[in-house]
């Protein structure tokens with residue numbers, strides 16, 4: 001086969017795959033939009049679930065708030081751990097062995113199925129630590145799930161900071177801690193926030209980790225960290241799984257997807273902003 | 279008076295020995311030029327003097343005295359504050375000019391806005407940048423020209439009031455005009471600072487330095503008053519280098 005034909009086949013293949021991916025994505029969005037838009041109105045979004053069985057007449061507000069809270073706690077928990085871990089591995093860890101052990105652990109964490117994380121959260125947090133089925137238990141479980149994604153991206157960003165610039169700070173007699181907090185982290189800020197929002201979106205859409213640790217069929221907007229919550233993906237699961245209302249399930253799905261879209265666009269915009277800054 | 283005394287300095291990166299038994303004293307408030315072919319260890323010598331060598335994965339043995347006290351007996355960060363360094367490639371922080379110049383003073387505890395403004399103004403003037411940038415202190419430092427960036431780095435090194443200023447080929451990436459600016463500035467500085475400058479440009483060494491040291495393969499071959507070195511080199515290898523055989 002000549003180089004030219006190879007090139008042609010390769011190009012065609014790339015174009016076809018791109019088209020397929022686009023079509024699938026647009027089809028999914030369109031399908032959910034078409035089926036969901038009918039049940040969406042201000043009342044659907046801003047009121048408590050109504051009807052018997054609950055939710056059959058719409059109302060997802062507590063689930064929206066619950067999901068946002070879960071995401072927030074997961075992000076706080078995961079980003080504190082992830083940023084510290086990456087700072088340690090990049091700037092303080094002197095041993096290559098410890099570094100590769102950390103990388104191994106982070107990668108293995110990314111590979112744990114989310115339902116297994118849910119089981120772990122249930123036994124450790126809900127039962128052993130007696131946190132109950134709560135916002136906190138679910139948030140932490142989700143945090144464990146997104147930790148590796150944040151860690152990997154933050155670590156990559158930290159490594160990309162120009163060594164000569166870091167050296168210039170040390171050369172002024174400025175300590176490592178100050179250099180990290182006042183020079184390196186500000187430089188990486190946009191990228192770190194982008195990583196956290198992206199992971200937050202991932203956490204918000206996950207249902208397996210919260211089924212056993214946080215989510216319930218009905219709960220008001222949580223007043224404390226120890227209260228159980230409603231969550232969009234779980235609500236969606238119940239509406240469909242229990243055969244309550246497929247129509248409302250699509251409405252819920254559309255709300256969820258819209259929120260995720262906003263989160264992901266924010267993340268991408270932040271990432272682009274970072275490129276402009278450098 | 280000798281502000282720095284280097285006695286039997288050996289420096290290496292891992293197994294690779296770079297400086298071999300190098301001894302020299304640096305005169306206070308003079309400009310000392312260090313010349314020698316690429317890879318002979320000039321940058322290594324500079325980085326040893328303010329302990330930056332550690333950050334590059336190197337280490338040294340032997341003794342370096344700063345004001346008659348072993349530099350290892352000072353706090354590492356104090357040494358780096360007192361012995362500033364400017365690298366070959368300009369390395370402004372990707373912040374505003376103002377933030378570049380207040381970064382270190384804030385770390386050292388200057389909080390007063392007025393005092394910070396004064397430091398910024400004074401160091402910019404010393405580096406001859408103040409009028410060039412039209413007092414636009416909020417401009418992103420990376421938007422400056424190469425020569426301006428390098429002078430900003432010099433200004434930044436001055437914000438912590440060092441006593442010795444190490445310059446590693448500060449002009450190698452700059453045009454004649456910018457080189458001239460920096461040379462004029464260095465000549466002015468020598469009243470207040472001790473300057474050690476690594477340069478590939480022998481004419482530059484001749485123009486600005488009081489003393490010149492020639493290093494070859496990590497060994498100090500000759501160290502003389504600049505006049506003397508360039509008119510009447512003692513060592514054959516110095517003579518050959520000056521005449522451009524190694525260059």
Ligand SMILES: Nc1ncnc2c1ncn2[C@@H]1O[C@H](COP(=O)(O)OP(=O)(O)OP(=O)(O)O)[C@@H](O)[C@H]1O
Pocket residue numbers: 291294296314315316317318319320321322323334335336
């Ligand atoms: N970080 C490092 N790790 C390992 N080896 C190094 C390192 N830095 C320098 N070297 C080696 O040490 C030797 C001296 O390097 P140095 O940078 O001091 O030379 P130089 O005289 O400044 O050269 P140039 O004029 O090219 O800048 C070189 O052989 C170089 O390969």
Ligand SMILES: [Mg+2]
Pocket residue numbers: 320321322446
């Ligand atoms: Mg060098």
